[in-house]
Amino acid sequence: MFDRYSFSTWLFDAWSELSRYFGTMDETHYGVLAGCAVLFGFLCLKGTGINR
Helix, strand or coil: CCCCCCHHHHHHHHHHHHHHHHHCCCHHHHHHHHHHHHHHHHHHHHCCHHHC
16 A cells, blocks of 8 residues: 555655745744744743652
8 A cells, every 4th residue: 555655755745845835934923933933942041840
């Protein structure tokens, strides 16, 4: 069932789809993506009570 597809083919298809997606983004999309990245970074910095 899986022998028709290789990992390199899957990787190439994923990279092509990702590059097409980022090629069609505008400033609003990039702003939302950057805001999510900043929020995720702050949540990671907060950590858990185990680290303290």
